[in-house]
Amino acid sequence: MDISFMIEIVPRLLRATWVTLQVSAISLMIGLVFGIVLGVLRVYGNRFIVWCTKGFVIVARGTPAAIQIYAAFFLLPRLGIRLPLFAVGVVALTFNTSGYQVEIVRAALESIDKGQIEAGLAIGLTRWKTMLYITLPQAVKRMMGPMTNEFANLIKASSALMLISLYELTKSGHAIIAATFKYAEVLVLVALFYFVLVQSLCKLSAYLENNVFNFGKTADPRNEFLN
Amino acid sequence: MEKILLKMEHIHKSFGQAEVVKDFNVEVKQGEKVILAGASGSGKTTILRMINYLETPTKGKIWLDGDYIGGHYNEKSEWVSDSMQDLAEKRKQIGMVFQSFNLFAHLSALHNVTLGLTRVLKLPKKEAIARAEHYLNKVHLSEHIKKYPHQMSGGQQQRVAIARALAMQPKLMLFDEPTSALDPKLTNEVLEVMQELAEEKLTMVVVTHEMGFARHFADRMIYLEDGVFIEEGPPEKLFTHPESEKTSHFLSFCGYKEGDI
Numbered sequence: 310m311d312i313s314f315m316i317e318i319v320p321r322l323l324r325a326t327w328v329t330l331q332v333s334a335i336s337l338m339i340g341l342v343f344g345i346v347l348g349v350l351r352v353y354g355n356r357f358i359v360w361c362t363k364g365f366v367i368v369a370r371g372t373p374a375a376i377q378i379y380a381a382f383f384l385l386p387r388l389g390i391r392l393p394l395f396a397v398g399v400v401a402l403t404f405n406t407s408g409y410q411v412e413i414v415r416a417a418l419e420s421i422d423k424g425q426i427e428a429g430l431a432i433g434l435t436r437w438k439t440m441l442y443i444t445l446p447q448a449v450k451r452m453m454g455p456m457t458n459e460f461a462n463l464i465k466a467s468s469a470l471m472l473i474s475l476y477e478l479t480k481s482g483h484a485i486i487a488a489t490f491k492y493a494e495v496l497v498l499v500a501l502f503y504f505v506l507v508q509s510l511c512k513l514s515a516y517l518e519n520n521v522f523n524f525g526k527t528a529d530p531r532n533e534f535l536n
Numbered sequence: 537m538e539k540i541l542l543k544m545e546h547i548h549k550s551f552g553q554a555e556v557v558k559d560f561n562v563e564v565k566q567g568e569k570v571i572l573a574g575a576s577g578s579g580k581t582t583i584l585r586m587i588n589y590l591e592t593p594t595k596g597k598i599w600l601d602g603d604y605i606g607g608h609y610n611e612k613s614e615w616v617s618d619s620m621q622d623l624a625e626k627r628k629q630i631g632m633v634f635q636s637f638n639l640f641a642h643l644s645a646l647h648n649v650t651l652g653l654t655r656v657l658k659l660p661k662k663e664a665i666a667r668a669e670h671y672l673n674k675v676h677l678s679e680h681i682k683k684y685p686h687q688m689s690g691g692q693q694q695r696v697a698i699a700r701a702l703a704m705q706p707k708l709m710l711f712d713e714p715t716s717a718l719d720p721k722l723t724n725e726v727l728e729v730m731q732e733l734a735e736e737k738l739t740m741v742v743v744t745h746e747m748g749f750a751r752h753f754a755d756r757m758i759y760l761e762d763g764v765f766i767e768e769g770p771p772e773k774l775f776t777h778p779e780s781e782k783t784s785h786f787l788s789f790c791g792y793k794e795g796d797i
């Protein structure tokens with residue numbers, strides 16, 4: 310393997326990694342807003358709202374990321390929405406991740422003991438306030454693990470953005486291979502960069518779960534084993 | 537002592553096909569301590585939960601201190617169901633203590649008590665903390681206010697739950713087998729606190745199998761079987777001269793024997 314070549318392309322790949330991280334993180338954050346709002350509606354909404362959120366989840370999870378990216382790329386201009394390539398990527402990935410996040414939020418909310426909600430109602434909180442002050446804070450901790458998974462998946466799914474020539478990590482590696490044919494060196498580096506990205510996220514999430522959202526470490530019995 | 541605080545009128549409750557409460561009636565006076573007794577599955581929990589509308593009666597009306605719970609009659613004498621907001625407003629007048637404590641798992645003892653004070657009663661933070669500390673002190677927990685539920689014994693948790701309900705200064709307190717998840721020592725801790733409350737003017741409706749306690753504590757005891765009212769009276773009378781065979785049969789099973797107390 311050509312080590313000096315590998316060192317030479319690191320800056321280019323780093324720049325592309327930054328794009329990958331940005332597009333995934335922004336999509337995750339916007340997706341989180343949709344995920345929580347729709348997830349709460351999915352649990353607490355009336356029948357029509359529940360039906361709509363279910364439909365959204367079916368479409369968002371049931372179609373491949375690549376198709377969603379193509380759809381955003383070709384359909385948005387048709388609707389008169391002209392966006393920079395990066396924003397098109399964000400729209401597509403946000404759509405994709407929201408579908409999964411709705412389900413993560415729903416599962417976490419539904420896993421909270423009914424007695425917690427009844428105790429909230431019994432002191433005179435409304436259903437919404439019970440959700441806001443009791444169910445949601447406890448559910449956040451339970452969402453951390455699945456959300457980390459989802460972020461890792463999203464980072465990997467973002468590689469499909471190469472289809473619309475957004476210069477994220479995979480596209481960048483692809484371009485270097487096309488120019489130099491040194492595919493082994495490039496692939497090893499690209500894989501390594503994805504690995505480091507995902508791994509550091511997992512560490513960050515574990516830290517958040519145990520130190521920021523720890524609530525005296527009660528909300529999640531798994532902690533007994535983690536510590 | 538004569539003012540009537542709670543009325544349950546012709547209450548029925550069905551779950552699907554099964555009617556688990558049948559035509560239940562009761563009036564509870566202000567300051568009165570009432571025990572609901574009956575075998576497992578006789579509908580005690582269901583009756584208690586209907587009082588604060590955690591369970592909706594299939595038929596019948598519940599009335600608390602001037603207002604119906606779960607709805608009201610409009611000018612045209614039509615029944616209008618309560619909105620979520622109305623229900624919450626009425627529920628804050630009723631404290632409830634659950635068999636399984638149900639402390640908010642993500643909050644310390646202190647904040648379990650302050651949550652309702654700040655979010656329901658809208659007290660300023662300082663005042664809420666002072667009131668919470670007062671009630672936690674009342675249940676002998678001053679030293680544990682910073683602990684989370686999982687760091688406390690069952691007896692301590694149940695006393696926090698009592699403080700949480702008391703701090704809302706409700707007109708009525710409901711207890712659903714508050715000690716049945718506790719060992720005898722912890723049971724005593726909780727019963728002592730309840731006995732102390734009994735000496736104040738608080739109105740309480742209690743489901744318990746602790747018959748020794750019931751006898752000292754209650755003004756009146758109601759015996760139920762299969763969702764049907766069987767008889768009521770001072771506990772002393774039910775223990776010694778019950779009107780119904782069923783009552784004496786059940787109470788003998790509760791381990792109570794003449795001369796025990």
Ligand SMILES: Nc1ncnc2c1ncn2[C@@H]1O[C@H](COP(=O)(O)OP(=O)(O)OP(=O)(O)O)[C@@H](O)[C@H]1O
Pocket residue numbers: 551556574575576577578579580581582583
């Ligand atoms: N949510 C529900 N759905 C269906 N049936 C129910 C429900 N809640 C209670 N029941 C039934 O109603 C009956 C009365 O139950 P309830 O819990 O009120 O009894 P209880 O007197 O409190 O008994 P225990 O002493 O065991 O607590 C039981 O037969 C029970 O199976």
Ligand SMILES: [Mg+2]
Pocket residue numbers: 580581582712713
């Ligand atoms: Mg019960």
